[in-house]
Amino acid sequence: MIRIKGLKKTFKLSSKQMKSNKEKTKYKHAVNGIDFEVKDNEIFGLLGPNGAGKTTTLRCLATLIQPSEGQINVNGYDAATEGEAVRKELAFLTNELKMDAHFSPDYTARFFGRLHGLTEKKIEERVRHLFDVFGITPYQFTKIGDLSTGMKQKLAIAVSLVHDPNVIIFDEPTNGLDIITAKTVTDYLGNLKAQGKTVVVSTHMMHVAEKLCDRVAIIMDGRIKTVGTLAEICQITGTDNLDDAFFKLYEETYGDQV
Numbered sequence: 001m002i003r004i005k006g007l008k009k010t011f012k013l014s015s016k017q018m019k020s021n022k023e024k025t026k027y028k029h030a031v032n033g034i035d036f037e038v039k040d041n042e043i044f045g046l047l048g049p050n051g052a053g054k055t056t057t058l059r060c061l062a063t064l065i066q067p068s069e070g071q072i073n074v075n076g077y078d079a080a081t082e083g084e085a086v087r088k089e090l091a092f093l094t095n096e097l098k099m100d101a102h103f104s105p106d107y108t109a110r111f112f113g114r115l116h117g118l119t120e121k122k123i124e125e126r127v128r129h130l131f132d133v134f135g136i137t138p139y140q141f142t143k144i145g146d147l148s149t150g151m152k153q154k155l156a157i158a159v160s161l162v163h164d165p166n167v168i169i170f171d172e173p174t175n176g177l178d179i180i181t182a183k184t185v186t187d188y189l190g191n192l193k194a195q196g197k198t199v200v201v202s203t204h205m206m207h208v209a210e211k212l213c214d215r216v217a218i219i220m221d222g223r224i225k226t227v228g229t230l231a232e233i234c235q236i237t238g239t240d241n242l243d244d245a246f247f248k249l250y251e252e253t254y255g256d257q258v
């Protein structure tokens, strides 16, 4: 269970950043007062355009950065005061995790298992399971540098999940993945939900939110514009599909600055 209340994150920009981001002020309110809850057994999506504040929200949730304001609670642990307990509960997944090219998948996954303090028996069980799910077993002793991009991405995901976390946070789960790998990943997220886990994903792709998520928060300009099931979002926005709901909210937020 995740509870986020009044989350704000403001970045101080350098003059170079102000210029390249075309910002007029020194402070960027990346996230500007966000509240939401995610239950166990649920896949919750943060859907928004580029720069809306999705990654910043997820990075605060994963305790990778400190919020400027607000409270985050993960399975009863406060992210500000019990960061280590929060980190034990969760996995922050991104397809961009870098791994040492000289090591094998087997070595890398076991190394991370030990880092999480798992017993050798548990490591064996988890590595077998995850390598089977993601089709890594035939390549378990191949140097990571010699693996295909898709296989490296699947390995990054398997490694992030080695400690069997209760909460899975996934920034853009299918970005950069080929269609088969993307399906393996989304099917597995469904599987995690069925095991009672809490899953939060960010995406800017409507069909990912539509297919994968039980509830979605549409986030724009650092704020949640609406939250609910697809049916609820359509009802609130007076539309009959997520695309139309999204574009209606986009126009309301950004006007004609497309």
Ligand SMILES: Nc1ncnc2c1ncn2[C@@H]1O[C@H](COP(=O)(O)OP(=O)(O)OP(=O)(O)O)[C@@H](O)[C@H]1O
Residues within 6 Å of the ligand: 011, 012, 013, 017, 021, 028, 029, 030, 031, 048, 049, 050, 051, 052, 053, 054, 055, 056, 057, 204
């Ligand atoms: N470290 C940082 N320093 C300055 N500005 C930042 C920083 N991180 C994010 N921002 C700005 O905050 C805003 C929100 O960024 P964020 O990455 O959270 O958006 P996003 O919804 O994940 O977008 P995308 O889909 O493009 O990844 C953007 O305007 C971004 O430029």
